[in-house]
Amino acid sequence: MTAAEVVVVGATAAGVCAAVAAAEHGAQVVLLAEGRHLGGMVSGGLGYTDVGDVRVLGGHAARFRRDVAAHYGVPVGRYAGPEPHVAEGIMRRWLEEAGVEVVLDAPVDGVERDGTRVTAVRTASGERVGAGVVVDASYEGDVLALAGVTTRVGREDRALHGERFAGRREIAPGRHSMPWGVSPFRDDASGEREGALIAQLAPGPMAEVGAGDGNVMSYGYRLCLTSGPDRIPFTEPDGYDPAYWELGRRYLAAGGADEPAGRWLGLEPNLPGGKCDANSLGPVSLSVLDGSARGWAEGSREQRADIAAHHARHALSFLWFLSSDPAVPRGIRDELARWGFAPDEFADTGHLPHQLYVREARRMVGEFVLTEHELRAGEVPGDTIALGSYHLDIREVQRSFITAWEHPDPRSHVVNEGYLSVRVPAYGIPYRALLPRAEEATNVLAAVCVSASHVAFSSVRMEPQYQMLGQAAGTAAALAVRGAGEVHAVDVGVLREALAGDGAVLRVV
Template sequence: MSGGAEVVVYAATSAGVCAAVAAAQAGATVTLLEPGRHVGGMTSGGLGYTDVGDVRVLGGMAARFRVAVAGHYGVPVGRYAGPEPRVAETIFHGWLDHPRITVVTGADLDEVEVRDGRIAAVRTGDGRTHRGGVFVDASYEGDLMAAAGVTYSVGREDRNRYGERWAGRQEPLPGMHNMPPYVSPFVDDPEGLRQGSVLPQVRDTPMAPVGSGDGGVMAYGYRVCLTTAADRVPFTRRDGYDEAHWELGRRLFDHWRRTGGTPSAGRLIGLEPNLPNGKCDGNSLGPFSLNVLDGAAWRYPEADPAGRERLRRRHRDHTRDFLYFLAHDPAVPADVRREMGRWGLPADEFADTGHLPHQLYVREARRMHGEYVLTEHDLLGARRQHDVVALGSYHLDIREVQRTWRWVPEHPRPTAMVVTEGYLSVPVPVYPIPYRALTPRYAECANLLVPVCLSASHVAFSSIRMEVQYQMLGHAAGVAAVLALAGDRAVQSVDVSDLQGRLRDAGQVLA
């Protein structure tokens, strides 16, 4: 069975929704293919409290979404940093209710047909073939891009690759996301003096030299929506819960107890009503969190569908078990357990996925090698770009990459300590994002646009990866796709001044 549209968008992330809507509003017929059952990606999948940066850069469909959120709740724009997850999905469904848009769910990518440097069609797992003139890969993983033969990278590059100060493996430094000293990694030696089997949740692999590329990606996790409502779903013990898996947490709490530094439950997971109706967006805060830091995320970008599902299940189990551990384990301070007991999963969110989010937070996966590769120099120096299609402003925000261990010189003998590595936060000015970063190299594919896994270094991507920027870049990709169709030209040859004019008319902020 075959179908066709002028524009085919793969993945109904917020970027994919915006690309589909922008293309349809510009006059094209659009097929939006979503491998799962939901639309909105992380915007509707748990990331309710949306990081923005400088609000003055928000325009186009990102600004339209903020207006829609405010309108839904009857509050001024910006009163909430984001909506409840189900409200985000409702808004996106309303946008997609357009006569020129066909949404197909359960459309996992099976095969891509490429002819003469152009994508002709994609086949999905249900046996259907979807043909189009221009394709947009809006997935977090970059699967369409990869299947089309476009060159890409995964993970951290070496500092020498682009001459970036912040590239490569980082030196673990004191801070909220690092482990405190003197937490032993060894199962049978809490003192860390005699090497043996390593605790669960600790990666037993030597770290690469500082500054070198090791292919590591930022940790993944689930951003949970929590509530104190009377009908909340309590944190219960899962079948398969493993007491030994949480020994690292017990040692950490014991260290905090002895040193007088135990954080509150709110500080551990962000328990504050930062969403409408008293809900909260639980985040990965501190050295022991919702993030899975044993290197599992490193395998995800190139894993096959079955492998990815195993990794998603592993992250879901970690999430459920972490919440239960904080709420019930006797090693957790009583005041933390009491506070966790006030919260639970909301009964009116994620009903078809056990009230946990449907979307794994894939902070980064593949990154395209496009016509222009953005690096930290472009962001920190706010380099001018003649083909700017959106602005970025969020700081370089590399979340933890791994939790491992190392020997530390101590008197009277070296001591093994758990370390968390990779976290980095560096402010940037407002910077332009060029259209060329959304396009593959002309020789590789002439009718594909990539607004999520765009062309950037690991460091630069850490700032661009915010949902509001994905929305603006998806908007740009949708308009550019229509211009390429109208002019019967490669996406690399779109009239950028025309594209910029249309984006400005739609409220996009380009300067």
Template sequence: MRQAEVIVYGATSAGVCAAVAAARRGLDTVLLEPGRHVGGMTSGGLGYTDIGDSRVLGGMAAEFRRAVAAAYGVEPGHYAGPEPHVAEAIFVSWLEGAGVEVVYDAPLRTVVTSGERILSVVTPQGDYTAGAFVDAGYEGDLMAAAGVSYRVGREDRTLHGETFAGRREVVPGMHNFPPWISPFRADGTLLPQVADGPMVEVGEGDGGVMSYGYRVCLTSAPDRIPIERRPGYDEEHWELGRRLFRHWREQGVEPRAGRLVGLAPNLPNGKCDGNSLGPFSLSVLDRSAWDYPDAGPGERERIRLHHLHHAQDLLYFLSHDPEVPASVRAELGRWGLPPDEFADTGHLPHQLYVREARRMLGDRHLTEHDLVQSRPQADVIAMGSYHLDVREVQRTWRWVYEHPDPVPMVVTEGYLSVGVAPYQIPYAAIVPRRVECANLVVPVCVSASHVAFSSIRMEVQYQMLGHAAGLAAVRAAESGKAVQDIDVTALQEELSAAGQVLAL
């Protein structure tokens, strides 16, 4: 049994910041990572970082921004984010400098609890015990195993009276499918990449999570690794994409490769952070992500590979299939995988973009109203500012009642973007209910509705919330108090002294 003072589970950017913050305060800190890398999405493909209002960036998020600038010899903010390997190198240097013990290949097997406290966590690498714990994973596995209440997916609009909750209207837009594309093969069976089954009514909750995908890092440098056909590539799997391109051709639409994958050189050294853009993208919309949050290890790995193969095969499809416009194929042909990124995972990212999984149900539950109205929070520990950003939830089909017979059409549903002013995030949103767990802090799967979480989920917010979580864990471990009972005013003062922005 390894005895520590603070244990952090999940080496996301929030986990790194929490562990480093605790270790810098002199506490014996262990960071348990299920995989083999640190940084989560910040080092796993999401190089072009969504920020919102830069005035809210403080604490360790601002420190990371300065470290990126120093790595390239530029002013802070010159780049929206670093190359993935540079992000990971910064985080590794922080962990080593703070003296954090990092344990890789340490997925959670079980949690030992007594009453309302976690006693230890069990991993393949051993058992670990501490006075305070931080769950910084995207999935909230430690939180769930400790018996903390949570919710998965979008809620009904009536639950919190949120305007934007529940299933969305199917409306035209950049991310929706154009009309008149059939979801069926000639034999009447459903095409791949289209989810079957009816949608709930508009405004109803259905448990659907935002789609997942991989953010691929690409380069046009001469030493790029060409995009090749993967063993197991299925031609028939991409028929929906062919129909989309045929429709565009018939309508006189000339799609640009950059609007399909996002080929702007938006990272240092001419690299690009490929994003999920448009109706047919790196995001997987067949509802497979809906099962991921509560799935076991085997099923999660199957879903992860499904998404990884989608990313690989989409790049091949767009650069080689004859139904794809020649201009798109030619432009994609100029890009490939960078040889200095993700060398141990075939130059594709090591992190699945889990946009949303479990969300804690604490005594304080943030909703759309808190963000849209910028409600003041007396126990503020960080600020957010990015717009409500719900990515597509599903691609399915519906009957459209045209004369003389109904017509089946593919539809994409769920996308939402609503601007908000800078808002405060309270300490109460990152701690569980006292009766459920008294020594756990949760800076990623925070207590928030689906709509509110869509803004909070940005990596810079995770860094700032991780910073606060690490310092809160220190106070709980040192005093023996429940995390709900620490001196939040003193925590705020410590955060402010470290540059955290608590108000504008």
């Protein structure tokens, strides 16, 4: 049996930072990676990283920015992020320098408990890893759930925390919204006669405005593309179904034809080497809005594999639709022909990223729940262990339809629901948000699926903040193992002093 003082589950950027921080503070550390890659979304396609106010980025988040700049020989901040393979290389070096034992291909599927303590985690291969303190740095919060920690998936009711932006959102116009006049009905482009729905709509009716419905932000793949001469052209994927993109054709007919290719994919060389981090910028995009993401958080590995494959098919078929469909304007098709997959990225996964963009899965319900109230007020509590600053950024949740009961012919129209972008001041993320309830688990910390509402999490979820949360969790874990191994007993003053000594920014200047 392997054993370690600190076991970090999940080789996301938060997991890497947690493992490195714990090791640098003297703990023996094992990092369990679900697959063969390190860095999560930071090395998995999310190169052009949202940061908010750079002045609040400290610790390992700032260190990462410095290392990126040093790699390319440019000033800090010249690039919002590196090429994916460079990001993974930096994180691999950090782990090696810190002396962290990394175990690849080690998804966790069980834990052993003694009262409120997790004494060991078990991998799918049957390996047992004894643990003093466990940091759950996965995007899914699997260890939290296995340990009996209360978690929540999806949107809460607006009344639960009294949050203005909670629950199902009102339908409103915007760049991420569908134009009026796109019929949801497969056999009737006018929207007048109800019938079977076209592809890419969520099943079932939407909840009432403000109601909690358990839905999560949509997922997708962030693609690394290039316009260089060595690009790998887009080709027709196996099983391509033109009917899947009837939504795209109807959007084009309703006004989407006036949008440039960049509004569909974000085609601009925003990464070093002339590469681009293709993003979801319009109402029809790489994001999948058919509700399939809802099954990810609590799904089995097999179910998650099916969901990931569905999203991969969506991404590949989207590229082919924009490249080849006669309904797509010639200008967009010509622009797509200038781009292709970067040959030196994700070669072992067919040039699709190794990480699905899981924007939100489980969220812990811990000792304290961070809500939109604290964020919008810019509160910085006394146990702050990192600062956040990115706006409330809820990506589209679902695609459905509504019926306009207008004389003489009522018509139904496709709508995208859930998008929200609201600025917030810099705010503090308290240590309490990393802690499960003491009666549930006393040696477990959350570094990603922290205790926050859906609305608050939409800001917390940015990767630089995950890096800082991971560093805080790893540092706290190392401090805990010096004592009785109980994370609730960590002296927050000592923790904050240690973080500040490592470059963390803990107050708003």
